[in-house]
Amino acid sequence: MNTMNRRSFLAGCVIASATITVSTALTGCTRSHKKSALSDVLFSHGVASGDPLSNAVIIWTRAIPSTNAMQGDTFATVNVLWEIATDQGFVDIVRVGQVITSESIDYTIKVDVQDLQAATQYYFRFTGAHQISRVGRTKTLPVGDVDSIKLAVLSCSNFPAGYFNAYAEAAKDNQIDAVLHLGDYIYEYAMGGYATQRAEEIGRSISPDNDKETISLVDYRKRYALYRTDKGLLDLHANTPFIAVWDDHEVANDTYKDGAQNHNEGEGGFFERRLAAISAYYEWLPIRPPKGNQSPEIYRHFEFGNLLSLYMLDTRIIGRDKQLEYSEYRDTETNTFNSKEFIHDINKPQRTLLGKKQFDWLSAAISESTAKWQVLGQQVLMSKMMLPIDVFGGDDRSQIPRTIEQLVNIQQALENGQEVSVQELNRLNTKMPYNLDAWDGYPAEREKLYATAQQTNKSLIVLAGDTHNAWHSVLSAQNGLPVGVEFATPAVSSPGMEYYLRTEHETSSKLAQQLPLLIDDLQYCNLHQRGYMTITLTSQKVTAEWIYIDQILSPNYQVAARHKVDYS
Numbered sequence: 001m002n003t004m005n006r007r008s009f010l011a012g013c014v015i016a017s018a019t020i021t022v023s024t025a026l027t028g029c030t031r032s033h034k035k036s037a038l039s040d041v042l043f044s045h046g047v048a049s050g051d052p053l054s055n056a057v058i059i060w061t062r063a064i065p066s067t068n069a070m071q072g073d074t075f076a077t078v079n080v081l082w083e084i085a086t087d088q089g090f091v092d093i094v095r096v097g098q099v100i101t102s103e104s105i106d107y108t109i110k111v112d113v114q115d116l117q118a119a120t121q122y123y124f125r126f127t128g129a130h131q132i133s134r135v136g137r138t139k140t141l142p143v144g145d146v147d148s149i150k151l152a153v154l155s156c157s158n159f160p161a162g163y164f165n166a167y168a169e170a171a172k173d174n175q176i177d178a179v180l181h182l183g184d185y186i187y188e189y190a191m192g193g194y195a196t197q198r199a200e201e202i203g204r205s206i207s208p209d210n211d212k213e214t215i216s217l218v219d220y221r222k223r224y225a226l227y228r229t230d231k232g233l234l235d236l237h238a239n240t241p242f243i244a245v246w247d248d249h250e251v252a253n254d255t256y257k258d259g260a261q262n263h264n265e266g267e268g269g270f271f272e273r274r275l276a277a278i279s280a281y282y283e284w285l286p287i288r289p290p291k292g293n294q295s296p297e298i299y300r301h302f303e304f305g306n307l308l309s310l311y312m313l314d315t316r317i318i319g320r321d322k323q324l325e326y327s328e329y330r331d332t333e334t335n336t337f338n339s340k341e342f343i344h345d346i347n348k349p350q351r352t353l354l355g356k357k358q359f360d361w362l363s364a365a366i367s368e369s370t371a372k373w374q375v376l377g378q379q380v381l382m383s384k385m386m387l388p389i390d391v392f393g394g395d396d397r398s399q400i401p402r403t404i405e406q407l408v409n410i411q412q413a414l415e416n417g418q419e420v421s422v423q424e425l426n427r428l429n430t431k432m433p434y435n436l437d438a439w440d441g442y443p444a445e446r447e448k449l450y451a452t453a454q455q456t457n458k459s460l461i462v463l464a465g466d467t468h469n470a471w472h473s474v475l476s477a478q479n480g481l482p483v484g485v486e487f488a489t490p491a492v493s494s495p496g497m498e499y500y501l502r503t504e505h506e507t508s509s510k511l512a513q514q515l516p517l518l519i520d521d522l523q524y525c526n527l528h529q530r531g532y533m534t535i536t537l538t539s540q541k542v543t544a545e546w547i548y549i550d551q552i553l554s555p556n557y558q559v560a561a562r563h564k565v566d567y568s
């Protein structure tokens, strides 16, 4: 026990069977007594930490009964010891306790370690009868004045699509204070489905006991267990606390408040499936569920001293009205588009992504915050991505680069003062949103949010995932005034625009240079490289850096490119 005194040891000692053990309960245990009761386990999926506060952090592991321990025994519960220290050698242990887990929560363990010091780096580990887990590193949030905070932002890791080299690279950066995970931590698809084509070839198959689409609690648990074998992901979890929210694929593609594109009646009740999905998520992610382990209300906020308020939002499960589809407004017989009805429907003032409760919570929190920066960690692009309607014309996607080239030529002619026909001008200026699944499909609520920012004189730093590509846009309200900036992270391994358009790297790079010329608010994009993003905030400026890795087909990768931008 070394430098830890008896009083602090007792304060940290607790036995509980809930998913989250809060470590402030007092018991009369001693360490030697505890050790004798520890179970023979395997720490099969590493360690993790998350949801740091200035005085607390969640630590996580999974402790499955070892093969020896299972012989002739059903092992309803297992006991392990947890320790948290200020040094890697565990000389200065500041909290310690014992925790019970069982099959009922997939042998996952979460401890909400309390009474920690602010802005402090800690090390943690778990101990069974004969085993010690790897050592995890975590950090509590600061209070008061803060010079600088560095966040890593990641999303969309698809196991069969490739190796999680972006996680591996982020794990090497010891300057990162917290990882924001914006969802698609897993994908629900079966082998043979989306992004699984090369899985076998690259050694990323899903085992036969989990290779169907995930529906049940057992299915989702097995999928998390698979993903948590990737070395890059294990290293990042061990090295940095996560602050995570889900996107749609933690449940099913294009989820909304009472259904999903990738859910049908044959798969059982949607709400049953959703409960299974969120239960497994809460079990496997180092998260402090704000409303308990059964509640879909995941939105919550974090204060990094007086530098930034971070709001982690759910744009999928709680409040989202079903996405509109362009195809529903097209008359297939006459091939005409009912734009009047579409415009009426998309602009309905009650149409919502967040839902009233979450919106009101966010609006009040932004209004009350005294922090320099208001950071929104959420899933889908918020900026206006209005593209000339010509780009959408026809079913042949291979024509899109050529159409964009033509439109850019018209745009450049216009800028150079050359003559442009009325017809060409119409081609350029008749625009529609490219993705109705994003905030573009919910413009009234977006304007309401922008109005909150304007009324309270706050600048929004919006972070997004979901698209698998990198984007930097200004956020502009209907009145033309800027309300902030959006930085979107590329996927860890899910395929991006280059897959959709079937374009080679060279064409993708050219398209990425052309798109900002056609989309008013877009400043920069990358359409073909996987990676992640860091956001460094000081009182003076916010710096976004995109880090792209060269390939995902093997774990032997290199950083291929970086792009950096300042916002103040």
Ligand SMILES: [Fe+2]
Binding pocket: 155, 156, 184, 249, 466, 467, 468, 491, 494
């Ligand atoms: Fe994704």
